[in-house]
Amino acid sequence: MTTSEKTAAVSRTSAEEAARSGIWVGIAAITMTFAAFTSAIIVREGTDTAWHHMTLPAVLYFNTLVLILSSITLELSRRPVAARIDRRDEAGEVNSRIGQFWLAGTLVLGLAFLFGQYMAWRELASQGLFLATNPSSSFFYVLTAVHGVHLLGGLAALGYLTGKLSMPAPRLRRSTVEATAIYWHFMGGLWIYLLLVMRTRL
Amino acid sequence: MQEASAPQAQQGHHGPPEGFIRKYIFSLDHKVIGKQYYALALVAVFIGMILSWLMRYHLIYPNGKIFGLEFLSKVGAPGGVMTPEYYLSLMTMHGTLMVFFVLTNAPFAAFGNYFLPIQIGAEDMAFPRFNMMSFWVTFVAFLVLVTAFFIPDGPPISGWTAYAPLSAVGPDAGPGQGWGQNLWGISIALFCVGSLLGSLNFIATTLDLRAKGMTLMRMPLSTWAWFITACISLLAFAVLLPACLLLVLDRMAGTSFFIPAGLVVSDRLQAHAGGSPLLWQHLFWFFGHPEVYIAILPAMGIVSHILVNSIRRPLLSAKVIIYSMMSIGFLSYMVWGHHMFVSGMNPFSSLMFSFPTLTITIPATVMTLIWLGSLYGARIRFTSASLFALGFISMFVSGGVSGFFLAQPSIDIYLHATYFVVGHFHMVMGVAAIFGVFAGTYFWFPKMTGRMMSEGLGKVHFWITFIGTYCIFMPFHYLGLAGNVRRYSSFVDDFLLPLMPVHRFITIAALITGAAQFIFLYNLIHSRFRGKVAPVNPWEATSLEWTIPSPPPWNNFGDRHPVVYHDPHQYGVKGTLGDYVMQDSPEKIENES
Numbered sequence: 001m002t003t004s005e006k007t008a009a010v011s012r013t014s015a016e017e018a019a020r021s022g023i024w025v026g027i028a029a030i031t032m033t034f035a036a037f038t039s040a041i042i043v044r045e046g047t048d049t050a051w052h053h054m055t056l057p058a059v060l061y062f063n064t065l066v067l068i069l070s071s072i073t074l075e076l077s078r079r080p081v082a083a084r085i086d087r088r089d090e091a092g093e094v095n096s097r098i099g100q101f102w103l104a105g106t107l108v109l110g111l112a113f114l115f116g117q118y119m120a121w122r123e124l125a126s127q128g129l130f131l132a133t134n135p136s137s138s139f140f141y142v143l144t145a146v147h148g149v150h151l152l153g154g155l156a157a158l159g160y161l162t163g164k165l166s167m168p169a170p171r172l173r174r175s176t177v178e179a180t181a182i183y184w185h186f187m188g189g190l191w192i193y194l195l196l197v198m199r200t201r202l
Numbered sequence: 203m204q205e206a207s208a209p210q211a212q213q214g215h216h217g218p219p220e221g222f223i224r225k226y227i228f229s230l231d232h233k234v235i236g237k238q239y240y241a242l243a244l245v246a247v248f249i250g251m252i253l254s255w256l257m258r259y260h261l262i263y264p265n266g267k268i269f270g271l272e273f274l275s276k277v278g279a280p281g282g283v284m285t286p287e288y289y290l291s292l293m294t295m296h297g298t299l300m301v302f303f304v305l306t307n308a309p310f311a312a313f314g315n316y317f318l319p320i321q322i323g324a325e326d327m328a329f330p331r332f333n334m335m336s337f338w339v340t341f342v343a344f345l346v347l348v349t350a351f352f353i354p355d356g357p358p359i360s361g362w363t364a365y366a367p368l369s370a371v372g373p374d375a376g377p378g379q380g381w382g383q384n385l386w387g388i389s390i391a392l393f394c395v396g397s398l399l400g401s402l403n404f405i406a407t408t409l410d411l412r413a414k415g416m417t418l419m420r421m422p423l424s425t426w427a428w429f430i431t432a433c434i435s436l437l438a439f440a441v442l443l444p445a446c447l448l449l450v451l452d453r454m455a456g457t458s459f460f461i462p463a464g465l466v467v468s469d470r471l472q473a474h475a476g477g478s479p480l481l482w483q484h485l486f487w488f489f490g491h492p493e494v495y496i497a498i499l500p501a502m503g504i505v506s507h508i509l510v511n512s513i514r515r516p517l518l519s520a521k522v523i524i525y526s527m528m529s530i531g532f533l534s535y536m537v538w539g540h541h542m543f544v545s546g547m548n549p550f551s552s553l554m555f556s557f558p559t560l561t562i563t564i565p566a567t568v569m570t571l572i573w574l575g576s577l578y579g580a581r582i583r584f585t586s587a588s589l590f591a592l593g594f595i596s597m598f599v600s601g602g603v604s605g606f607f608l609a610q611p612s613i614d615i616y617l618h619a620t621y622f623v624v625g626h627f628h629m630v631m632g633v634a635a636i637f638g639v640f641a642g643t644y645f646w647f648p649k650m651t652g653r654m655m656s657e658g659l660g661k662v663h664f665w666i667t668f669i670g671t672y673c674i675f676m677p678f679h680y681l682g683l684a685g686n687v688r689r690y691s692s693f694v695d696d697f698l699l700p701l702m703p704v705h706r707f708i709t710i711a712a713l714i715t716g717a718a719q720f721i722f723l724y725n726l727i728h729s730r731f732r733g734k735v736a737p738v739n740p741w742e743a744t745s746l747e748w749t750i751p752s753p754p755p756w757n758n759f760g761d762r763h764p765v766v767y768h769d770p771h772q773y774g775v776k777g778t779l780g781d782y783v784m785q786d787s788p789e790k791i792e793n794e795s
Binding site for chain 2: 047
């Protein structure tokens, strides 16, 4: 390890710690929100005598794969990005390009996911299922919309990282990258959970 | 837990503020944000108090004219005489303003924002931009709510609890249930976002920005209270937000989360089906019960902090206070159903909620016994701050004891929706928590402004308020036991008429006690400009806020990075400054525990 590597490894600034705690705190809050939605579905289904089960649009499964793939590309970007931030080697430029490539890939896949969600909405609409049509369609739109809004936040963070890395001497904390990654993976995990809930309940 | 390492590792994310806007309006400084929250709470509490005067006046003179009311609402008060629906509107706004914008803002967001970073030795909160956002989002939420007063249909009538289906069906349900309720839903949703951002900051700051030597167990009890409150708040508001979203969708998008089929309101069949009004109650109270602990815990922390200072010796056990507060926070999530004993839910569920409700009385009682035990034999320094702290204990016991009764479903069946409940929550929230705010104000005013408040006026304020609030709220319990139903705009039933003299007594007490709050307001404003200049540590206190100038500089500790050697309970010891040793003083203390 070079000296700067050692410093980077040992340096646990309070700002970094705060970013790491902060993202988990935020994830706890978002988890509670979706727990509330889940309990709402369970209660609603329990009291409703005329619950219409809906068939989930097939594109959702494709979207799921896209989101899982985006988590993989994000992980692939981690090492080159970390190397670029630490300026560990003279191949900084190369690292930056690789890191940016995988990050941009994640962004594109994230956008593709959102577009896919929009297509799912279109498909439901073509079947005459809108927000207020019946309880299961209501929950479908609410769950996918709220997840999508949170994902947009993640996309904004990814865009910020990509932008920063494109600068000649990027000043970026490792914790910012870590926090973004944790958040993005959480969004993926959350989506799989929501898919399961919707598959079994709606 | 990690401690901050080298000086450059501190959160130096903003330099000194420049320009009027950065200094006073869109400030990143936690101290300015704390004062902004306090000012917002002050405005909200005076509006809320005036609303309560209007309500109390109407209760004893249901056909009485109130001068000027018709200008506020032609529909709600034609000729100045309040309609029953408008009474409910005022009641809804009173509750909403007080619970959200006063009791969540003042003890927690205001004092917590100001003093938590300082008490742990930090330069600012972990995320100053989020912090600024949290205040301004809350401010916008306040504006949205208050707008409801000025729309033609008026504010909503469904209470601060906004029970469905009344709150969900729309304008058919009555005046204020059109845009009034929409504004309420949007306002509270915004408030949730502001609270979530604030709680995030408190938690991350407490975990990661503590100064060297400031272990968790060395944090003052007020900091512990804010930290635990933030943990509760994070999870609670994260549930209220989706609930408000679903409510707004029911109202504006035609969904049926909370509205059942076949509902006929105002002779009109509502085009909804399959919703569950009980679902709203579950979601709301899952938030609502932790919310009341969000209101009281900071006051408990502030009072403990002030009490230690006033009695000049440690509490019997600060650790037990901390563990009790943690238990209260944890248990607060298990009891929400005790608001729903009469909702028709399974009686076995009632049992399951009654047990933890009774259990939660244990840590609360333990804390009270520790306070009382610590006071026994102590030479108390009586200041306005310590008087309000002592008053808090009295109010907390008086108000809390009625909770033991309400916790039992069999008794609650009779007492639910009577004035007994109203008496209970007003004493614990409306009085005890507010006493915590008053105590904090008198205690920390010198630090925040560099000037002392008038002790004379403070003591007058205390005695009138203490006696006055007992006069107002103790009779509520009697009224409830006598069967006086709550949320009625007038009492015309035979069995209620004999209670009117009690109501008249209460109204007079409320008007006098309310008027006395202007003494506090005058003291606050006058002292800010003309008060005696305050020394750095007027109360000879030990915690870190008393080591910095009054008022503190923008970065709290200047270029210093405080190092902590002791807990904040080193009173009654031989210190170089007197009978106390400050947390950052390196001097050794004999027999330090």
